[in-house]
Amino acid sequence: MKVTGVELRTIKAPLVSPFRTSFGTETVREALLVRVVTDEAEGWGECGAGTAPQYSSQYTHAAADVLSRFLVPALAGVADLDAHQVAPALAAFKGHRMAKAALETAVLDADLRARGVPLAHALGAVRDRVPCGVSVGITESIPALLDAVAGYLDAGYLRIKLKIEPGWDIEPVRAVRERFGDILLQVDANAAYRRGDARHLARLDPFALLMLEQPLAEDDLLGHAELAKRITTPICLDESIVSARAAADALTLGACHVVNIKPGRVGGYLEARRIHDVCAAHGVPVWCGGMLETGLGRAANVALAALPGFVLPGDTSASDRYYRTDITAPFHLVDGHLAVPTGPGLGVTPVPEILDEVTDSTTWVPV
Numbered sequence: 001m002k003v004t005g006v007e008l009r010t011i012k013a014p015l016v017s018p019f020r021t022s023f024g025t026e027t028v029r030e031a032l033l034v035r036v037v038t039d040e041a042e043g044w045g046e047c048g049a050g051t052a053p054q055y056s057s058q059y060t061h062a063a064a065d066v067l068s069r070f071l072v073p074a075l076a077g078v079a080d081l082d083a084h085q086v087a088p089a090l091a092a093f094k095g096h097r098m099a100k101a102a103l104e105t106a107v108l109d110a111d112l113r114a115r116g117v118p119l120a121h122a123l124g125a126v127r128d129r130v131p132c133g134v135s136v137g138i139t140e141s142i143p144a145l146l147d148a149v150a151g152y153l154d155a156g157y158l159r160i161k162l163k164i165e166p167g168w169d170i171e172p173v174r175a176v177r178e179r180f181g182d183i184l185l186q187v188d189a190n191a192a193y194r195r196g197d198a199r200h201l202a203r204l205d206p207f208a209l210l211m212l213e214q215p216l217a218e219d220d221l222l223g224h225a226e227l228a229k230r231i232t233t234p235i236c237l238d239e240s241i242v243s244a245r246a247a248a249d250a251l252t253l254g255a256c257h258v259v260n261i262k263p264g265r266v267g268g269y270l271e272a273r274r275i276h277d278v279c280a281a282h283g284v285p286v287w288c289g290g291m292l293e294t295g296l297g298r299a300a301n302v303a304l305a306a307l308p309g310f311v312l313p314g315d316t317s318a319s320d321r322y323y324r325t326d327i328t329a330p331f332h333l334v335d336g337h338l339a340v341p342t343g344p345g346l347g348v349t350p351v352p353e354i355l356d357e358v359t360d361s362t363t364w365v366p367v
């Protein structure tokens with residue numbers, strides 16, 4: 001394929017309710033969408049970065065800047081481009097994995113649409129629907145949390161994930177366990193704790209959680225390995241797993257028992273599959289994380305979550321978990337599952353009038 005140009009479109013999509021984590025509260029998803037135009041087809045990618053550098057050092061406007069100044073122009077030199085050539089073409093530029101992932105995904109989507117191949121098929125999917133969990137933010141009170149969890153369980157979600165932070169951990173977990181019994185339940189700290197919190201985190205052990213996600217800092221593999229020896233709750237890593245090598249290192253060090261795979265965090269779906277393969281080789285379960293994606297990123301995540309090693313419900317929730325109106329045809333939860341898209345590439349495209357309503361800016365970058 002020959003890339004003729006790339007559109008960088010920033011959208012601002014209001015969330016149906018505030019989403020609070022240990023690092024902040026989101027009320028609007030400011031997302032960067034990448035549309036690659038080639039001589040054969042066009043393709044879409046969604047950048048997982050948020051408005052501010054709080055989940056990681058990346059953020060939406062920086063992703064748009066690095067794409068327009070460096071990453072998109074780097075594709076000009078590639079004569080017959082396919083998705084496998086994108087990462088090597090961008091390797092000279094350090095970091096910015098989420099921006100690189102969005103560009104690689106858009107090239108992959110264009111290539112697959114041109115060939116009539118669904119992303120799920122290209123990645124090696126073995127399922128036609130995936131089991132879904134839901135991420136529940138920190139709420140104003142325990143009663144409010146219990147109401148939210150009850151609503152999601154009524155909707156059919158198969159697993160509940162609670163955001164926690166110091167001061168909001170033991171009690172909310174206890175309250176959910178006491179109210180809802182032995183549901184599949186896990187927690188995510190987004191790196192809010194320190195190595196000295198091991199004794200406190202061990203107080204989660206009696207609640208039979210599926211996992212404790214990213215309790216310590218992104219770069220603290222040794223701290224997680226030490227913590228793993230002092231608590232019985234399985235440790236899952238998210239922010240720390242930035243590549244297949246980081247996954248192999250984490251498993252070798254005993255820093256985690258489960259991995260949350262997020263394609264944007266690791267530079268794209270091709271690296272995400274490599275991490276899936278590394279974990280499968282070690283007998284380690286994985287699940288698909290989320291970054292509040294619109295239907296574009298959601299479609300790609302659901303395709304990935306259909307791979308054999310994704311044996312745990314992911315944060316692949318229905319569109320209405322976050323959005324009143326998705327920019328694509330909405331994903332609906334059916335018996336706790338989302339259907340894997342069957343169309344070429346991502347299998348979905350934005351609805352133009354809905355996309356225009358949430359568009360904040362658009363830039364064309366010629367190649």
Ligand SMILES: CSCC[C@@H](NC(=O)CCC(=O)O)C(=O)O
Binds near residue numbers: 188293317
């Ligand atoms: C704005 S928080 C995004 C990162 C967070 N993601 C979720 O909790 C799931 C979000 C989703 O359902 O897409 C995580 O650390 O796992």
Ligand SMILES: [Mg+2]
Binds near residue numbers: 190289
């Ligand atoms: Mg997480």
